[in-house]
Amino acid sequence: xxxxxxxxxxxxWNDFRNGSxxxxxxxIKWYYKDxxxxxxxxxxxxxxxxxxxxxxxxxxxxxxxxxxxxxxVKFYLLTCLRRDIARELxxxxxxxxxxxxxxxxxFDLGLNAENRLVDREKSVELTRKIKETLxxxxxxxxxxxxxxxxxxxxxxxxxxxxxINHQSVYNLLHDALKKLKAVSEKFxxxxxxxxxxxxx
Amino acid sequence: MAEMRNNPYKTIGDxxxxxxxxxxxxxxxPAAEVFWHNWAxxxxxxxxxxxxAKELLYILKTSGKSISDxxxxxEIEKIxxxxxxxxxxxxxxxxxxxxxxxxxxxRNWWKVAAAAVIAVAGVWGFSxxxxxxxxxxxxxxxxxxxxxxxxxxxxxxxxxxxxxKLSDGSTVMLSPKSKFVYSGNATExxxxxxxxxxxxxxxxxxxxxxxxxxxxxxxxxxxTSFWVKAYADKKFTLVAVKTGKVSVxxxxxxxxxxxxxxxxxxxxxxxxxxxxxxxxxKILRKKITDKPDVLPAPKIFNFNFDSAPIKKVFAIxxxxxxxxxxxxxxxxxxxxxxxPMGNETFYQKLDMICTAINGTYEIIDGSVVFSTKGCPKxx
Numbered sequence: 387x388x389x390x391x392x393x394x395x396x397x398x399w400n401d402f403r404n405g406s407x408x409x410x411x412x413x414i415k416w417y418y419k420d421x422x423x424x425x426x427x428x429x430x431x432x433x434x435x436x437x438x439x440x441x442x443x444x445x446x447x448x449x450x451x452x453x454x455x456x457x458x459v460k461f462y463l464l465t466c467l468r469r470d471i472a473r474e475l476x477x478x479x480x481x482x483x484x485x486x487x488x489x490x491x492x493f494d495l496g497l498n499a500e501n502r503l504v505d506r507e508k509s510v511e512l513t514r515k516i517k518e519t520l521x522x523x524x525x526x527x528x529x530x531x532x533x534x535x536x537x538x539x540x541x542x543x544x545x546x547x548x549x550i551n552h553q554s555v556y557n558l559l560h561d562a563l564k565k566l567k568a569v570s571e572k573f574x575x576x577x578x579x580x581x582x583x584x585x586x
Numbered sequence: 587m588a589e590m591r592n593n594p595y596k597t598i599g600d601x602x603x604x605x606x607x608x609x610x611x612x613x614x615x616p617a618a619e620v621f622w623h624n625w626a627x628x629x630x631x632x633x634x635x636x637x638x639a640k641e642l643l644y645i646l647k648t649s650g651k652s653i654s655d656x657x658x659x660x661e662i663e664k665i666x667x668x669x670x671x672x673x674x675x676x677x678x679x680x681x682x683x684x685x686x687x688x689x690x691x692x693r694n695w696w697k698v699a700a701a702a703v704i705a706v707a708g709v710w711g712f713s714x715x716x717x718x719x720x721x722x723x724x725x726x727x728x729x730x731x732x733x734x735x736x737x738x739x740x741x742x743x744x745x746x747x748x749x750x751k752l753s754d755g756s757t758v759m760l761s762p763k764s765k766f767v768y769s770g771n772a773t774e775x776x777x778x779x780x781x782x783x784x785x786x787x788x789x790x791x792x793x794x795x796x797x798x799x800x801x802x803x804x805x806x807x808x809x810t811s812f813w814v815k816a817y818a819d820k821k822f823t824l825v826a827v828k829t830g831k832v833s834v835x836x837x838x839x840x841x842x843x844x845x846x847x848x849x850x851x852x853x854x855x856x857x858x859x860x861x862x863x864x865x866x867x868k869i870l871r872k873k874i875t876d877k878p879d880v881l882p883a884p885k886i887f888n889f890n891f892d893s894a895p896i897k898k899v900f901a902i903x904x905x906x907x908x909x910x911x912x913x914x915x916x917x918x919x920x921x922x923x924x925x926p927m928g929n930e931t932f933y934q935k936l937d938m939i940c941t942a943i944n945g946t947y948e949i950i951d952g953s954v955v956f957s958t959k960g961c962p963k964x965x
Contacts, residue, residue, distance in 0.1 A: 422651070
């Protein structure tokens with residue numbers, strides 16, 4: 387696994403702006419996995435996601451002389467990718483309306499796949515509970531949770547990426563966290579009950 | 587980590603909103619790991635909530651589709667060749683040669699040098715095992731020169747271990763033929779560059795991290811005592827922990843340049859009675875020390891086992907020595923032992939247990955992995 391510090395990434399970005407394709411390929415390598423994971427949450431079509439990522443990077447290269455200094459490369463790329471995928475999905479399929487791409491209907495965390503070995507029984511139950519709660523959130527809320535806590539984006543960035551206003555991000559996030567809070571409380575009460583019963 | 591002090595951590599959200607918590611779970615940052623282990627220990631009532639928050643982050647991290655490194659390489663190739671084939675995309679300052687290397691025609695050549703260093707750092711993780719040991723010269727000297735104005739040098743030319751008290755209250759037991767440079771008087775960090783062998787007993791001061799450098803390892807400490815062995819003419823480096831916790835990571839020129847944090851270098855957290863060895867092949871391995879000591883604890887451990895279920899015995903061993911013991915609970919279900927143990931060493935005790943219940947053990951990654959075919963059910 388490659389690991390770059392923030393300063394290294396900024397240095398890479400500056401080299402890339404000066405036309406270094408070594409730096410460019412390091413940048414692709416660094417962000418590819420996150421972009422791919424994010425893209426696949428909008429469509430099952432991996433090829434489409436790969437094509438869109440390619441487009442994002444090609445247009446990035448095209449504009450490398452005019453592109454600005456940024457410490458937020460990742461969010462810039464996420465914004466471009468999201469826009470690209472939305473455009474492709476709109477183009478390809480006309481039978482469904484994709485007009486409200488940015489507001490609802492597409493983002494899916496992909497919680498059905500069992501990707502992780504669960505080591506304890508308690509954990510199985512816990513995983514199920516949390517997944518259920520996440521699924522009960524709206525698509526937009528799922529995406530906000532993902533961007534905020536996995537991608538490390540703040541509310542301003544999220545608003546930019548998702549093309550919704552700042553206040554909606556706050557409201558949706560607040561509401562999502564409230565739901566998560568409720569579930570963890572319920573879960574803890576269940577656990578306490580179980581412990582009390584088994585203790586008798 | 588300032589945000590932590592005022593945060594009551596009442597909900598999942600309080601945990602996952604904490605950057606250091608996310609660094610621990612999503613990026614396995616050793617410093618964050620140490621912090622949160624201690625925190626969990628001090629806040630036992632918050633443990634369930636913390637588990638929930640951990641689980642949520644794991645789910646976010648692992649949900650959905652992923653892509654392999656090989657596939658990514660293929661995609662990168664595609665993107666680079668698309669650039670090469672499209673004249674409107676090709677940059678007249680850069681030529682990509684068929685084998686993928688890049689030739690630059692630029693005036694600011696030093697930037698090219700910087701890019702080269704980064705590229706080397708990129709492949710380093712894969713080729714580490716083939717890496718020729720670096721030349722052993724100047725590291726100590728370089729550091730000495732770099733910190734000269736604010737540092738003290740200590741050299742042990744005698745035949746016995748010397749006890750040295752540092753200005754911050756820490757003590758160093760410096761072995762013969764060993765030397766170190768200490769710079770901690772003026773800088774915001776306490777840094778030591780060591781050649782040879784020493785036992786450090788570090789005075790706690792969270793605002794001023796204590797860092798020990800050797801030729802190829804960096805050990806970061808949070809108030810503890812530990813042992814470092816790094817002779818210039820020996821091919822391996824060793825860090826053993828007596829008390830407390832330290833994080834150890836490989837030294838890396840690029841990382842040093844760009845102030846990378848330990849987790850970015852694949853650091854290891856080392857706990858008491860564990861040690862880390864950087865071997866000739868420059869691979870960092872975690873092991874159990876040769877003679878694990880019972881941890882200093884407020885409690886006296888009773889090893890006098892009388893029909894004790896093996897689960898309980900392991901629990902006591904684990905607590906007393908701070909060494910993780912992994913075993914199959916089902917397999918040992920009916921196992922009990924009668925053994926009046928006391929001052930035997932850790933390994934002697936383990937052997938006694940093995941004999942008593944017909945088991946074997948292996949040491950894997952600093953833990954004891956115990957196995958047995960089980961014991962007959964007692965009526």
